[in-house]
Amino acid sequence: MFLRGRGLAFWAVLLIVIYLLVTRPMEFADSLANTVLRTRDLLRAIGIFFDRLAD
Numbered sequence: 001m002f003l004r005g006r007g008l009a010f011w012a013v014l015l016i017v018i019y020l021l022v023t024r025p026m027e028f029a030d031s032l033a034n035t036v037l038r039t040r041d042l043l044r045a046i047g048i049f050f051d052r053l054a055d
Helices: 006-023 025-054
Strands: none
Touching: 006 025
């Protein structure tokens, strides 16, 4: 049906996100903000690495 393959993973992640939003909104917001900041820092570090590599 509609819950095959990748669709199942999508619905599972969506249900977990909704559950966390409903039960722990502040903790979810904090972890989401931390994830975004860490991703930004990681991408910045990768950019710096390749900039130095090109020199």
